[in-house]
Amino acid sequence: MRRGRIRFCKMLLRKLECIYASDNLVVDMYGNVALESTGRTVSVRLYNSTRDRACRTCSATLSHATPWHQQQWLAVIEELRAEASLPIPNSFDRSKEATEFS
Structure with missing residues (x-):
């Protein structure tokens, strides 16, 4: 049973090693914050749901790095806030937006 939990922790580590690129740096940074937050949430839930020492060590390590x-x-x-402001992307002419629907 313990080996299964260790494999699960290793699989969790691999799942969190993703890089997303949208060609918009600010969007990518917001996405990274969201992904790190999600990873920390999963890690903390894993920590709280088990008593297995190896699994808790793994999730505690993940939780330490994400903040x-x-x-x-x-x-x-x-x-980047000086260069890029909301909405993202800000290169679209706002006068051309279909504001009657928003």
Whole structure:
């Protein structure tokens, strides 16, 4: 049973190693924050749902790194805020938007 849990933790680690690129840096940074938050949520839920020491060690390791990563992405967003503002993308002429539907 313990080997199954260790394999699950390793699989969880592999699932969280994804990179998404939309060709819009600000969107990608917001996406990274969301992915890190989701990963931390899954990791904390895993930690709270088991008593297995190896699984808890694995999820505690994942939970430790994600706040730092979230702060990295948020710092990049803050730096880019001078160049890019909401809505994203801001290169579309807002006068051409179909505002009667929104």
